[in-house]
Amino acid sequence: MEVDPQRAAVYEEGWQSWSPTRAYRFGPIPARPRHAKEIAMHFRADRLAPVSAYQGEGLLAVDPGADGPVQVFGLQDASVGVASIRAEANGDKLVISSDGPVRQVSSRGGLGAALGAWADEHAAAAGVGPLRPAPTIWCSWYQYFTQVTEVDIIENLEEMRRLELPVDVVQIDDGYQAEIGDWLDLSGRFESLPGLTARILDQGRRAGLWVAPFLVGSRSRLAAEHPDWLVSGADAGNNWGQDLCVLDVTHPNAAAYLTEVFTSFLDMGFDFFKLDFTYAGALRGRRHEDLPSITAYRRGIELIREAVGDSYLLGCGAPIFPSVGLFDGMRVGCDISATYEPHGEDLSVPSQVDATKNVEARAWQHGRFWVNDPDCLVARPDGVAKRPEWAALIERYGGLRGSSDRLAALDEWGLEVTRRLLSEVPPPTPFD
Ligand code: 9PG
Structure with missing residues (x-):
């Protein structure tokens, strides 16, 4: 042309x-x-x-x-x-x-x-059904990262009650699990997870959980005990100081395990799941059943959907087009970061600029494929480089609204913005 x-x-x-x-x-x-x-x-x-x-x-x-x-x-x-x-x-x-x-x-x-x-x-x-309004979220990641504890969750739960913040879902992010892949092993970290979800529900809120359903850390017990449940030849990268393998959802026992993970969390009271690093499930490799990798990916998400019923599914690190029709909400950019400008040559290192550009570029997907998640608001004084700009972006393009600060660390500006953005959630229809 x-x-x-x-x-x-x-x-x-x-x-x-x-x-x-x-x-x-x-x-x-x-x-x-x-x-x-x-x-x-x-x-x-x-x-x-x-x-x-x-x-x-x-x-x-x-x-x-x-x-x-x-x-x-x-x-x-x-x-x-x-x-x-x-x-x-x-x-x-x-x-x-x-x-x-x-x-x-x-x-x-x-x-x-x-x-x-x-x-x-x-x-x-693609058969995208009517989209559901997104709940508001408090997420542990951008304050506590993998060091989050049950005490931190309880502190923030008490604080959101005291401040009367309109948070629907208290979402525990990465850090509760013993290892990547060993999702139900809570030893040493969140040993009283069922009690914690009960506390969240008692406050009239919902419980949300981060899971990377297709990742298996090379250090995990799952990798050691069930090497036949892994996609051979698939390289999902390296994070948490270990190489990452991929769960083969076409293996009946691996599929049964995936179902068990999610029904167990559902039984504990979770009904919001942030499914992260899902690109891993779409990687090419040798599977138990010889399916195109995208077919295997979609089957994996469908298995989770069957297990969790009408729980809210938020995709993250998810291949965009293969995911259309499977998720309620979708992260449409890289992680928000304390740094503003991108640095270095590694295109995967997050920055506020990169997160912002993606969120603006993908605004057209909101209300059509899913609800767009721009990533969480971080409103404490030292959280992100340019916090008014980040808050303004969420106000304009945040279909899903989440807060990720230690609430007690918010100053007057941060609390006012957090309260306002959580109170005015746009409908799941395309932006103007
Ligand atoms: C938990 C986090 C948070 C966050 C997710 C995701 O190595 N990497 O390239 C990489 C990219 C993104 C990332 C972590 C590592 O963040 O987006 O909200 O849930 O996982 O580990």
Whole structure:
């Protein structure tokens, strides 16, 4: 297609929640990942974008800049879930190619409107049902990280009662479990988890839990005892100081284990689950059943859905297109971070700028595929570099609203903003 090189823009959809997603001015191709860990965790390792072309995962859009309409090229078959779509410049022409069938829609009225129109059709084809209003959340991660304790949760529970904060779900993040994969082993960390959820429910709130359902840490008991439950040849990266393996949900015993994990948490009183690092379940490798990896991924999320009934499912680190129709809410950017500017060459190191750009770029998905989660509000004085800017972004694009501060550490500004953003949750319909 023809473009005006001075004014054209190309929108690249990233592979998963944390992957860079934005519209670039026509010209230099954006930086591509180079390090093995960032490639394993944030990109499709077997479909890496070349340094000579734009590439969107599942979707790429071109605003030609001249008078012509915006062209959106997106996955044709919603159930297939993947297609890498490339745009390579040749003079003032862009040559579009794809490794799977795409559906092209052209529309006037700018990139946002064109993406929204494309998404309305895709959501219908993918069978996205009516979206449910999102609950408000308090999340432990951005204050306590993996060091969170039961005492911290109780302190904040008492504080939200004292302050009369409208928090629906108290969500315990990473740190309660003995090991990645050994989700039901609470020894030494959250030994009285059932008692803790009872306390949360007693206060009239709901209990939420972080789980990385397809990750198995190489240090875990599960990896040692059931090597046959792992996808062989799948590299899910490295975090928590260990290499990460992938649970093979096509193995009947592994599937039964996954179901047991979630029914156990449901029995403890949890009805909100932040399913994290789910890209792992979509990695290629050898499985018990020889299925396309996206089919295995969708089966894994469906198994969880069967186990938890109508609990709220929030996706994170999730491959975007393969996840359409399976989640209530979705993280649409990388983690919010105390640093503002990106630093270093590692595209996976989070910064406030990167989180912000993704959340703005993916605004069109809100109310169509799911409720967009921009990541939590962090409003304490020393939490994020530019807290008014971060709060303003959540106010504009936060379909899901969560707070992640030690509430007692909030100053007057932080408390006022937290209270306001939790009190005004937008409906699960597209943003203006
Ligand atoms: C818990 C956290 C929080 C957070 C999630 C996710 O190594 N990495 O590239 C990497 C990326 C994101 C990340 C952790 C590691 O954060 O987004 O909200 O739940 O996991 O560990």
